[in-house]
Amino acid sequence: MNSYNENLHSSVLSSLESQEMTKKQLSSQLSNSMFTLYYAEGAEIVAQEKLDATTKMYTEKQHINDVVVKNKNMADNLLLSANQQKTYVTQAVTNMAVCASNIQIASNSIVRLASDIGSIYSIVNAADYGTQIYQQTLEAYNLINKTAYNAERTSQYAMEATAAISEVSSSTVADGAKLTNTSVNNLLQVTTSDLTAITAVLTVDNDTKSKASIATRAAEGAIKCSEVEYDAAKKAYTFNNAQFNQNLVVEVPKLFDPSSGNFNVSFNAYRSPFSADDRNPDTQNVGLKKPVLSYNIILVKDSKKSLFSASVAEDLVGNPAQCKSIPATQTPDAQGKYTETLAYKQYRDSDNDPLVLGENYVAFLLIMFTESYKKEINTFDEYLSAPSEVFSLTYTLKNAKHIGASRENGSEDLSKITFSVEKEEVLKPAEIDYRCFFLPYPDDMATNEDLDTLESKIETLELEEEIKTVEAEIKSFNEEIENLNASANQPNAEGGKNAKDADQEKQKSASLKSALTDTKEKLRLAKSQLADLNTKLKDVKDKSPKPVKNTNAFFFNLNLAENIPAGNFTNAKQHRTASGHEFLVDIDTTTTDNFGNPLVEDKNYIPVVLSYYKGTENSRSKYTNSLSDWQNTPPIPYSTKETLKSSTL
Numbered sequence: 001m002n003s004y005n006e007n008l009h010s011s012v013l014s015s016l017e018s019q020e021m022t023k024k025q026l027s028s029q030l031s032n033s034m035f036t037l038y039y040a041e042g043a044e045i046v047a048q049e050k051l052d053a054t055t056k057m058y059t060e061k062q063h064i065n066d067v068v069v070k071n072k073n074m075a076d077n078l079l080l081s082a083n084q085q086k087t088y089v090t091q092a093v094t095n096m097a098v099c100a101s102n103i104q105i106a107s108n109s110i111v112r113l114a115s116d117i118g119s120i121y122s123i124v125n126a127a128d129y130g131t132q133i134y135q136q137t138l139e140a141y142n143l144i145n146k147t148a149y150n151a152e153r154t155s156q157y158a159m160e161a162t163a164a165i166s167e168v169s170s171s172t173v174a175d176g177a178k179l180t181n182t183s184v185n186n187l188l189q190v191t192t193s194d195l196t197a198i199t200a201v202l203t204v205d206n207d208t209k210s211k212a213s214i215a216t217r218a219a220e221g222a223i224k225c226s227e228v229e230y231d232a233a234k235k236a237y238t239f240n241n242a243q244f245n246q247n248l249v250v251e252v253p254k255l256f257d258p259s260s261g262n263f264n265v266s267f268n269a270y271r272s273p274f275s276a277d278d279r280n281p282d283t284q285n286v287g288l289k290k291p292v293l294s295y296n297i298i299l300v301k302d303s304k305k306s307l308f309s310a311s312v313a314e315d316l317v318g319n320p321a322q323c324k325s326i327p328a329t330q331t332p333d334a335q336g337k338y339t340e341t342l343a344y345k346q347y348r349d350s351d352n353d354p355l356v357l358g359e360n361y362v363a364f365l366l367i368m369f370t371e372s373y374k375k376e377i378n379t380f381d382e383y384l385s386a387p388s389e390v391f392s393l394t395y396t397l398k399n400a401k402h403i404g405a406s407r408e409n410g411s412e413d414l415s416k417i418t419f420s421v422e423k424e425e426v427l428k429p430a431e432i433d434y435r436c437f438f439l440p441y442p443d444d445m446a447t448n449e450d451l452d453t454l455e456s457k458i459e460t461l462e463l464e465e466e467i468k469t470v471e472a473e474i475k476s477f478n479e480e481i482e483n484l485n486a487s488a489n490q491p492n493a494e495g496g497k498n499a500k501d502a503d504q505e506k507q508k509s510a511s512l513k514s515a516l517t518d519t520k521e522k523l524r525l526a527k528s529q530l531a532d533l534n535t536k537l538k539d540v541k542d543k544s545p546k547p548v549k550n551t552n553a554f555f556f557n558l559n560l561a562e563n564i565p566a567g568n569f570t571n572a573k574q575h576r577t578a579s580g581h582e583f584l585v586d587i588d589t590t591t592t593d594n595f596g597n598p599l600v601e602d603k604n605y606i607p608v609v610l611s612y613y614k615g616t617e618n619s620r621s622k623y624t625n626s627l628s629d630w631q632n633t634p635p636i637p638y639s640t641k642e643t644l645k646s647s648t649l
Contacts (some may be wrong), residue, residue, distance in 0.1 A: 012244040013386040019237040020389060026230040031559060033226040037219035038560050042595040044212040045440050049600060051205040058198045065191040068184065075177070075184040082170070082177035089170035096165050100158035107151040114148040117141055223555075237389070246270065247337070250363050250391045258357055258395050259426065261344040265297050265324075269336045270367050270383070291373035292328040295365060297340060300350045302360035302390050308350060310384040313366040321348045323366075344393060357394055358621030362387035392621070398422045399626040400434065400609035403633050406584070414639045417585040417607050418575065419628070427623075431615040434572040436585040437564065437594040439556060441604035441635045463537045470530045477523040484516045556594075558627045561610045568596045572609070587638070604635035 121141040128134050241247055247268040256263070272291045296317050300308045316323040324340055324347070332338050344355055355361070365385040374380045398421055406416035417436060424432060488509065570591055572583040585607070591599055599605065608630040613623040 009384070009386070012240075015240055016237065016245060016386045019233065019240060023230070023233040023237055026226065026233045030223070030226040030230045033219070033223040034555065034557070034560060035563070037216070037223045037555050040212070040216040040219040041555060044209070044216045045595065046597055047205065047209040047212040049440075049597065049603075051202075051209045054198065054202050054205045058195075058202050061191065061195050061198050065188075065195045068188045068191045072181075072184045072188050075181040079174075079177040079181040082174040086170040086174040089165065089168050093162070093165050096158070096162045100155070100162045103151075103155050103158040107148075107155040110144075110148050110151040114144045117144045241389075242268070245386045245388075246365055246367075248363060248365050248385050248388045250361075250388050252391055252393060255396050256344075256393055258344060258393070261393065262341045263344065263391075263393065264339055264341050265363050265388075266337055266339040267295065267297075267365050267385075269332045269338060270295075271336075272373070288373065288376050290328065291369055293368040293370045294328060295326040295338060295367055297324040297326075297342070298322065298350055298364045298366060299342075299347065299355070299361050300364060300387070302362055304350070305362045305364075305387045308364060308387075310366065310382055312350065313364060313384055314382060316350060317366065317368065321346070322350060322352060355393060356622075358392055358619075358623075360390050360392050362390055364388075394622055394624040395426060396624040397427075397432065397611035397613060397626045398424060399611055400583070400628040403607050403609060403628060405636055414636060415587050417587065417636070418582060419572070419585075419607075419609055420582045421611065423581050427613075427615075429574070431613060433610075433612040433614045434583055435561075435564075435569040435610040435612055436572055437561065437569050437608045437610065438587075438591070438599065438605040438638075439608055439630065440593050440595075440597075440600075441606055459540050460537065463533055463540065467530065467533050467537065470526055470533060474523060474526045474530065477519055477526060480519050481516065481523065484512055484519065488512045488516070556608070556630065558610075558625060561608065561627050562612070562625055564594055565596075568592055568594050569610075589640075599638040601640060602637055604637050606630055606633055606635045608633070 117137075117140055121137050124134050124137040241249070247266070249266050251264040251266065253261070253263065270292045272288060294317075296313070298308075298313055298316055299322075313323075317325065324342060326338055326340060330338070348354055349361065364387055367383040367385075369382060400419040400421050403417065403419040406413040406418045419434075421434065570585050570587070572585045575582040575584040587599070589598075593599060593605065594608075609628040611626045613620055613625060615623075
């Protein structure tokens, strides 16, 4: 290889390696940002739950305090009434005693008078019976007897009234009212103190929630920045790989099956930097028209890619187990691209070792030139590409499906979650763990969809604002055209009087026509702009990701699920059914959400199942764990009740 080719190859190799390293660093930075966002959202959820609990307690204590305040008002009124009653009853007892004493004195006097009149009547009856004085004395005698009788009865009533008023226990009532008032006042002090304390806690919790929200929003911004940087690095690597490395790409299926697995290697056809037209037309230059003899794909362990050279690659040409050769006579696709399918079990790497699951590999492309082309360019070296991006072949575990509350006898048992998984043919049941997480269902967290569609949402809003502005301009232009037409059609009241007026009228008409033409052109441009904006808006909406059911769920993915500690998930156990591929998760008071917080009564949770390989450490790199489609799994309300007749599921 000449010095130019060596320098070029070295530059390409260095550039791609640098960009791949940058991409790995940014990928790690993106992962860190994801964990930062995840735990920030966890802190916000915890703060929100604590704030909700404190708010509920505050409401209860405020209600209790309001009731105690009302009771305190009633106790104050009762004490005031009891004291007044005590005062008035005491006064009544005194007054009644005086009244009874006076009545008794009057009664005694009347009785003595009746006795005297009786004596007089006896004397008159004996001495003057039948006379006028006898009649008068008899009348006086009868009247005094009635008076004496009434006096005695009045005296009896007064004594009974005195006894009755003395029996009223006003002092006891007053003492009881005072004791009640004191107790209610003490209770009010306690409830007021509790309300003040919970108010302080509510203030702190609200402040904590606000700070947690600020931290979450900052983490959301950080992860978006990390995503932008990572995407930029990916695009830069892809662009340089396409421009300087034949667009060499290895594509491994997402669900790779090692039993019959294939993967693809694609690259662009070689284009010679020299054209046959660049040479003397009298010279035979067939080699410039067809420079390539064959394309050769070789797989190399990532750990040995720096030692792999063109000479080593040339030695492998002709060995179909280690080198996949594509003759140049094979026609590429319409885009000038070759795509070859390699069989996992039939292919070997550059060391003649079988391909191993979990091993990191790179692909090299060796381009063999024709002898005539080499003679034309006076260089007899073959072309060895830079290594492709690192790839590995792994078996992806099957993910859980049909996740929901257990159904028995037409009822839903919210204390049990069931799901099904297809049978794993290449693994033993003891090598797989099914971990169930319960994601709290918040209302204002960033979601995977939010992060993926943020730019399109912003662009949509901007376009909608522009459309509103242009529509307002079109409306204004239409109104202006109507006004100009009305002015042009308006007859001149003084028209035709003299030449000066006619000239002014002509100038005015010309001015109106010019303004009308101007406005119509502006209207045409505005309508054209509106049509373009509507087309752009439609394109943006068509390209934006489709919405999922759990649009309010927070950011979560496989990487996060794999790193959740043991105390924050529940292991599923196999359900004894005929198929043997159904699993059951029991929920009890010790079950927590994915952040380790106890489940909250009547709160919605999304059940998520992680299919996790738990075999030997050396074999873990061969398998890729899988996460259930949690964004389309309906949330389930947690309840301590055993069963509910119906649910939202």
